[in-house]
Amino acid sequence: MDISRLVDRLSAKVGSARVYRLAPVQTLVPERMIKRISPLAPPTGEVWSENLPRPARLLDPPERVVATALVPDHPPALIVWRKVRHKVINADGPERIAPEWWAGDKDGPSRDYYRIETDQGGRFWIFRDAPMAEGGRWWMHGFFG
Structure with missing residues (x-):
């Protein structure tokens, strides 16, 4: 054609x-x-x-999320994004994505990604800056479905 x-x-x-x-x-x-x-x-x-489950839509740039996890190395139990509270009912992860040192990206932070589902039916792809010792800020990076 x-x-x-x-x-x-x-x-x-x-x-x-x-x-x-x-x-x-x-x-x-x-x-x-x-x-x-x-x-x-x-x-x-x-x-x-x-074989990599990725969201249909990515935010560029990722947006800051306030998250509460019951245990430091676990996914959040609750997130607040755009002033809306979301209770997490299901989570999968973490998937660690590290800087690509072979491509010259030596200084970028590692990220721990989680696929989460909320009580309101939202399916999100969020990540935490790693390592956690440096604060571990949470970010919304994309949406599924």
Whole structure:
């Protein structure tokens, strides 16, 4: 299917910088897993990993969350995000994502990610800065479903 005429029309209407498609990037850091490429570019050959459960939408940048955990190394039992209190009824994790030293990212913090479900039906992807000895701030990074 030739979509070049459609791409030309859209580019003329909204600007060529706003017409793109997303391609996967081989990295473990969630913010770097996609890149914008031309809609007419050939396939890159890269694929997204199917065994990593990732949210459909990421916040850029992640937003601060106030969290209360019953035990320091456990997922939170309660979070407050955007002034709304959410009781956590189910949690899975942690999944530790460390800086990619082989890509020159030596100073970035490690993150402990949790997939949580709240009593109101929300399914979120949150993380805590690691190590906990330095404060362990919590962040909302994405949404499932």
